[in-house]
Every structure is written in structure tokens, then in C-alpha cells.
Amino acid sequence: MKIRHHLSDQLLMAYSAGQLPEAFNLVVATHVSMCDECRARLASFDAVGGALIEEIDEIAMGEAALEAALARIDGLPQATRTEPLKTAGIFPAPLADYVGGDLSAVRWRRIGGGVKQAILPTGRSATARLLYIPAGVAVPDHGHRGMELTLVLQGAFADENDRFDRGDIEIADEEVEHTPVALAGEDCICLAATDAPLRFRGLVPRLAQPLFRI
Structure with a gap:
């Protein structure tokens, strides 16, 4: 698998640094699990962050601090799965953990034109x-009111900017307006995260937008 994006x-x-919303964390973690290059770059940033933490002056803690921390840990819900989740399908481990399995565990909802979410x-x-x-099949022409991350898990799609295959990630912001089209061959399955509603040109997608939360 050759990742270009x-x-x-x-x-x-x-x-x-732990500054992303949970939805973006999921996309980033899933891509990093598929991409050697981004995993290596992330490790370097983690190392820099660790070095900076080591330079911070120590702060004295109260005598009850350890007991309070352990009590909070004991109060957290216990994990029910004791064995690593198998990922024999198309979902990398971070995503499979959220879904609770692979494609067969997804509860799809049709949103028109054969597209499901x-x-x-x-x-x-x-x-x-x-x-x-x-x-x-093409996704309706749209722009963005914030950021959208789209990671390809199966198949491929193309828009006015480039082609994106399995493992590739497209980063779209307010300046990007496009019409993604799933390419011939395998049906395209993507993991996408947005921090604001999309901006559709067409009337029908705009009317359906609140219903499908896109």
C-alpha cells in the first residue's frame, strides 16, 4: 500500500499535545496506524513533548494526592474486552475499536444515491x-465551514484536486470546494471527521442536511 497523502x-x-476533538483524534489515530511515515513523524513530536515536560520545574503535591488519584482510577468503568480486537477486515485497530468490529458491525443509514453513512x-x-x-457515484458538490478530514479505507475517490486511495487522507478547509467521485472498481469506504456543517450548493442536499447531520 503506497500512501501519497x-x-x-x-x-x-x-x-x-491532546488538542484535537475526539472525532479528529480517531481519524488521525487510524491513519497513523496505516502510515509508517506519519507514525515516525508523530513519534518525533511525542519525543519533543516528553523532553519539554522533563524540563518543567517540579511542583510539590499534597500528601493525599496519590490516594485521590488512585481512587479516581478505581471509579472508572472497567473494560469488558480482555483480548486484543482482531482486525482481519478493512478497519485498522483504532477504528475497529470504535465500531466494535469490522464492516459487518456497522449500522449503515442510507442518505440517497446509494450512499450510506x-x-x-x-x-x-x-x-x-x-x-x-x-x-x-459522486458526493454532491460542497464546500466547508470548518475542517474536514477524509481517510480512505477501501477503494478510491477523486475530486478536482487529486486522487485518494486506501490510506490516503484529504484535508479540506474553508477554501476547498469539491465534488468527490468514487472511482470505478471497489466501492469506496471512508472515515471522515468534520467540526462544522458542510456547505452544499444544491437545494436538495441543503434540505436533507439537518436530517443526516452533515
Whole structure:
């Protein structure tokens, strides 16, 4: 698998620092699990962050600080899965963990034209969704009111900017307006995250937007 489109340094640094919304964290973690280059770059940012932490002056803590921290840990819900989740399908481990399996575990919802989506449970500041786009089908022309990260998990799509294959990630902001089309061959499955509603040109997509939370 040759990945040509990678995460930016800004996104990797924000991920390393814990500054991204949960939905973006999911996309970044999934891409990093597929991409040797981004995984190596992330490791370098993590190392820099660790070095900076070591230079911070120590702060004295109260005698009860350790006991309070352990009590909070004990109060957290216990994990029910004791074995690593198998990922024999197309979903890398970070995504399979959210879905609870692979494609067969996804609860798709049709949104028109053969396209299906499944919104994943994440924090409210951004939305993560799986998109299923049949080969040859186009997503309605749209722009962005914020940032959208789109990671290809199966198949490929192309827009006015480039072609994106499995493992590639497209970073779109307010300046990007495009019409993604799933290419011939395999149906295209993507993981996408947005921090603001899309900006559709067509009337029908605009009317359906609140219903499908896109």
C-alpha cells in the first residue's frame, strides 16, 4: 500500500499535545496506524513533548494526592474486552475499536444515491462518520465551514484536486470546494471527521442536511 497523502505537521503536533476533538483524534489515530511515515513523524513530536515536560520545574503535591488519584482510577468503568480486537477486515485497530468490529458491525443509514453513512459516537465538538459510496457515484458538490478530514479505507475517490486511495487522507478547509467521485472498481469506504456543517450548493442536499447531520 503506497500512501501519497499524509497528515500535516500541525495536525500531528495537535494530536500529540491532546488538542484535537475526539472525532479528529480517531481519524488521525487510524491513519497513523496505516502510515509508517506519519507514525515516525508523530513519534518525533511525542519525543519533543516528553523532553519539554522533563524540563518543567517540579511542583510539590499534597500528601493525599496519590490516594485521590488512585481512587479516581478505581471509579472508572472497567473494560469488558480482555483480548486484543482482531482486525482481519478493512478497519485498522483504532477504528475497529470504535465500531466494535469490522464492516459487518456497522449500522449503515442510507442518505440517497446509494450512499450510506454511519455516525460514530464521539464528543460534540466534531463529528466522525463512516461513508459508503458505490463505485462511480459522486458526493454532491460542497464546500466547508470548518475542517474536514477524509481517510480512505477501501477503494478510491477523486475530486478536482487529486486522487485518494486506501490510506490516503484529504484535508479540506474553508477554501476547498469539491465534488468527490468514487472511482470505478471497489466501492469506496471512508472515515471522515468534520467540526462544522458542510456547505452544499444544491437545494436538495441543503434540505436533507439537518436530517443526516452533515
